[in-house]
Amino acid sequence: MKSNLSTLGFVLILSALIFSGCGPTPKPPTPTPVFKSIENLLIVFEKEGKIFLLEGLNNQPIEVAEGNAPTLSPDRSKIAYVKMDEDNDIHIYEVRTGKIETLNTDEWRLRGVSWSPNGKYLITDSGTACVGAGGVYEYLAGRKITSFTTYGKTEWISDEEFVFVEPQKVSPLRPYQGGEGSGLSKITLPSGERRLLAQATALDDFGLLKVENEIIYFSKTTVESSDDWAFPDRGEVSYWQMDSNGEGKRRITKPETLREKVISELPTEFSKYGIYSGPIPHPDENNWVIFELNKDGSVYDDLICIMNLNSPKDSFMNISKGTYPSW
Numbered sequence: 001m002k003s004n005l006s007t008l009g010f011v012l013i014l015s016a017l018i019f020s021g022c023g024p025t026p027k028p029p030t031p032t033p034v035f036k037s038i039e040n041l042l043i044v045f046e047k048e049g050k051i052f053l054l055e056g057l058n059n060q061p062i063e064v065a066e067g068n069a070p071t072l073s074p075d076r077s078k079i080a081y082v083k084m085d086e087d088n089d090i091h092i093y094e095v096r097t098g099k100i101e102t103l104n105t106d107e108w109r110l111r112g113v114s115w116s117p118n119g120k121y122l123i124t125d126s127g128t129a130c131v132g133a134g135g136v137y138e139y140l141a142g143r144k145i146t147s148f149t150t151y152g153k154t155e156w157i158s159d160e161e162f163v164f165v166e167p168q169k170v171s172p173l174r175p176y177q178g179g180e181g182s183g184l185s186k187i188t189l190p191s192g193e194r195r196l197l198a199q200a201t202a203l204d205d206f207g208l209l210k211v212e213n214e215i216i217y218f219s220k221t222t223v224e225s226s227d228d229w230a231f232p233d234r235g236e237v238s239y240w241q242m243d244s245n246g247e248g249k250r251r252i253t254k255p256e257t258l259r260e261k262v263i264s265e266l267p268t269e270f271s272k273y274g275i276y277s278g279p280i281p282h283p284d285e286n287n288w289v290i291f292e293l294n295k296d297g298s299v300y301d302d303l304i305c306i307m308n309l310n311s312p313k314d315s316f317m318n319i320s321k322g323t324y325p326s327w
Helices: 002-022 033-038 228-231 256-262
Strands: 042-047 050-055 060-066 068-072 078-082 090-094 099-105 110-115 119-126 134-138 141-151 156-160 161-168 183-190 192-196 204-212 217-222 237-242 249-250 275-282 290-296 305-308 317-321 321-327
Touching: 002 305, 042 228, 042 317, 050 078, 060 078, 060 090, 068 110, 078 110, 141 161, 141 183, 156 204, 161 204, 192 217, 256 275, 256 290, 275 321, 290 321
Parallel strands: 068 321, 183 204
Antiparallel strands: 042 050, 042 321, 050 060, 068 078, 078 090, 090 099, 110 119, 119 134, 134 141, 156 161, 161 183, 183 192, 204 217, 217 237, 237 249, 275 290, 290 305, 305 317
């Protein structure tokens, strides 16, 4: 009887210690089977002007460099990033060796960089406003192929072609920004040849939604009078698709974008959050996406999250705080 009482007393004391926070620290939960396919994934992100690398869901991220807007190469062997307000170069960190190389550019106020699907090219984003300057660089040769101007939205059609939203001259001018309309163009590499896909007019603007299987999905905003551009609610929006050469345009019902899909599957406690960057599908597990959530437009303490769109409720996980996640 005395032994049983002693055992009970020990259990009660241990429970009190754990409850009060003085007991042993519980281990982080082991990923459930839904995470099995990506539990050893490689993730890179920025936090407070530093680049962090996370190798596996059960590990802690480690700082690897100072910089901004990192992105992993398609083979996940390199991290490209910039150093905003410090220089206008592309910096590339080799994951295996820790070696850092620098690719000089002639850009101004470089604020972002991304890889082509085959890892042969790097696209830069520069500027301080919605309208930015883009540059295409051949990675191994270190040479610049071409420049373009964009509203920031680009989508790869194939390994060597991408489409982008382009500021285009219209008459009369729009009553905002530089007065340009928005149209669609594509660039083919390595030649840098540009092809117009959709031309803005006095009454029409175009937006880029997504690219799937070399089909371009886009929106068209039409107003009755050019004066209506001063009133955002006066435009009629329709949805379209075309092939990669701008042919076969036809009107369609509104397609769901990956961003809209992810937002619709967020847990209820994140219903007031928005996606700041991403979502980016995992290169080997396309149903898995990584993205950054923020609230009320804040850029501090943003949440880096992952989700499997086949089982969103079971797979949603906030893995860190930071920005510009890539995997």
